[in-house]
Amino acid sequence: MKILVCLIALVAVAHADPIRKKTPTDKFAKAAAEAFTEALSYDEKGDLRTALGLYEKAQGIAPHPYTAYNIGDVYRRMGKISDAILMFETYLAMWPDAPDRKECEAIIDKLVHTPGTLYLMTSEKSDPEALAFKDFYIFVDGELVAKLGTQPKPEPALNGKLAIAVPVQAGSHAIDAVSSISYGHAECKVIAGGKEECHLRAKPRVDGHAVFRSSDNRVGVHKDKSHGFYADRVEVAPGHYRLMVRDRSFECAPIDLDVPSDLNDVAYVYIGTPEWDGFERCRKLTIKQKKLHFDP
Amino acid sequence: MKTTVLTILLSAGAALAGPIPPPTPIRKPVPPGMTADNIKIFVKAIVADKAGELHDAISKYEDFNKESGDSANAFYNIADVERRMERLERAIKDYKKYLDLAPQAADRKEVEHLIDQLANADFTVVLDGAEPGALIFLDGKLLGPSPQIAHVGPGMHGVDRISPSGHREGSFEGKPGGYQHEVLDDWSAKKHEGPPGNVVLSKSGTFGSSGSWKDKQSGIEYEFPGRFTLPPGHYVTKPWDDDRTCQPIEFDVPKHGDITYVYVDAEPKAKKGHHGECQNIVTRVQNVKVGP
Numbered sequence: 001m002k003i004l005v006c007l008i009a010l011v012a013v014a015h016a017d018p019i020r021k022k023t024p025t026d027k028f029a030k031a032a033a034e035a036f037t038e039a040l041s042y043d044e045k046g047d048l049r050t051a052l053g054l055y056e057k058a059q060g061i062a063p064h065p066y067t068a069y070n071i072g073d074v075y076r077r078m079g080k081i082s083d084a085i086l087m088f089e090t091y092l093a094m095w096p097d098a099p100d101r102k103e104c105e106a107i108i109d110k111l112v113h114t115p116g117t118l119y120l121m122t123s124e125k126s127d128p129e130a131l132a133f134k135d136f137y138i139f140v141d142g143e144l145v146a147k148l149g150t151q152p153k154p155e156p157a158l159n160g161k162l163a164i165a166v167p168v169q170a171g172s173h174a175i176d177a178v179s180s181i182s183y184g185h186a187e188c189k190v191i192a193g194g195k196e197e198c199h200l201r202a203k204p205r206v207d208g209h210a211v212f213r214s215s216d217n218r219v220g221v222h223k224d225k226s227h228g229f230y231a232d233r234v235e236v237a238p239g240h241y242r243l244m245v246r247d248r249s250f251e252c253a254p255i256d257l258d259v260p261s262d263l264n265d266v267a268y269v270y271i272g273t274p275e276w277d278g279f280e281r282c283r284k285l286t287i288k289q290k291k292l293h294f295d296p
Numbered sequence: 297m298k299t300t301v302l303t304i305l306l307s308a309g310a311a312l313a314g315p316i317p318p319p320t321p322i323r324k325p326v327p328p329g330m331t332a333d334n335i336k337i338f339v340k341a342i343v344a345d346k347a348g349e350l351h352d353a354i355s356k357y358e359d360f361n362k363e364s365g366d367s368a369n370a371f372y373n374i375a376d377v378e379r380r381m382e383r384l385e386r387a388i389k390d391y392k393k394y395l396d397l398a399p400q401a402a403d404r405k406e407v408e409h410l411i412d413q414l415a416n417a418d419f420t421v422v423l424d425g426a427e428p429g430a431l432i433f434l435d436g437k438l439l440g441p442s443p444q445i446a447h448v449g450p451g452m453h454g455v456d457r458i459s460p461s462g463h464r465e466g467s468f469e470g471k472p473g474g475y476q477h478e479v480l481d482d483w484s485a486k487k488h489e490g491p492p493g494n495v496v497l498s499k500s501g502t503f504g505s506s507g508s509w510k511d512k513q514s515g516i517e518y519e520f521p522g523r524f525t526l527p528p529g530h531y532v533t534k535p536w537d538d539d540r541t542c543q544p545i546e547f548d549v550p551k552h553g554d555i556t557y558v559y560v561d562a563e564p565k566a567k568k569g570h571h572g573e574c575q576n577i578v579t580r581v582q583n584v585k586v587g588p
Binding site for chain 1: 335347348351382
């Protein structure tokens, strides 16, 4: 919390103006200082909701970096991570030479990397595309998060609804569900520290011995230049393959794939990229492969 | 003397060309005197930029400019995002806009230097194609497996892509700060015609002529540029079997199954007043393996 220094700073804004007459800035600075002082007292008492309203009032009257910082700090304590990040960034954008810049950047970094939670769920059994989770391997961004046999649990955060909770970084995530006879996929977004439901469905029957998944549906495994697989389960005969990969209209390095000879097994391939989708070239790719075993 | 001046100018131009500055972000703060709402738009642009949502960041800076009037700092930050998006022409335009709006900017010299660096950055070319397992050559040098990204200086450049099934050559003109995606799919007419051939004959960007000829001595039909089959042996041929080139093309085709890549580089041909003059050529031969 920025307290005394901030009050001095707010007054200093007013004192920096000519003394001859009261300018409108004085009027606004004074009103902002009053709201700020009142906000501080509520903040100290732990009444964060009222403090927030008063800080925002002060910021609305006469924006000041210290007010922005305190709003960010209240949001942080309220667990509103995205809002806190925005206000700490405001502090730095308004005062780039702040003496505590490094500390503030460290706070932002910590907040940005606060994991969120994805609650993987499916629909009621009345839906023919509802998943029986125990029959599926579940992947998030190409990482296995639930093996065969995993059952969803009642989640208190969802009023007891059944889900598999997965901690993830903020951003968009590619989810895949593969069973011996089906495949479903979804894309779910979560903010830093957020909790989001992520609904999975899969057609009753989707066969094939290879599953290809692109993180943003733009990098495909291709059988020729114009036909690519982006989130597909396809029939591929057992054997070793060197497969063409294309990122939009750009050629990428090929990938090697071993399709298992056991007809109950499935080769799973995930292609992710951390790069912006506007680069006019094949982006840096992360390839993850897994052999999924299913008992006959 | 004019020649000397031209030489000096060309040398100066070549010296200026260089790598694109590293994509480290450099952001300006929110301009002073803004309302809380406008500050929020500016900061949302910074947050979007940091999250890698670059288009969104630019669009928010543009919203900020609409709401608060054109701001030098917003234009600087737009240019900074565009620089990292590898959109150099747009970045230059917006850095210039920054300088127009802030003629007394303390970092004027640095920004002018950056504009100069971007305007004279090496030309970026993305070389790729459709057939897997291909090799890429640039100006007769093997770059490696397809695709390749190359940064080249100004002037004409020749490229080849040799796939297990065919070959495609091309040429492009490198311009400072420019970009090109050179798609080198196999020539479609030749794709399905028998074996793809064990000899690739290609040429530099400065060698203007192309076509085919039948060598009178050996009776061999040469395609230039092209890919064709020749039995192992030593070959000497004059392009078009005439005096257009001062030297013949000479190469060996080995017994093993590699591809013989024959690259012909040439001095730019003299134009007006020099008809009939032959062109000096240099032949470079490499044996390469193509395919998995």
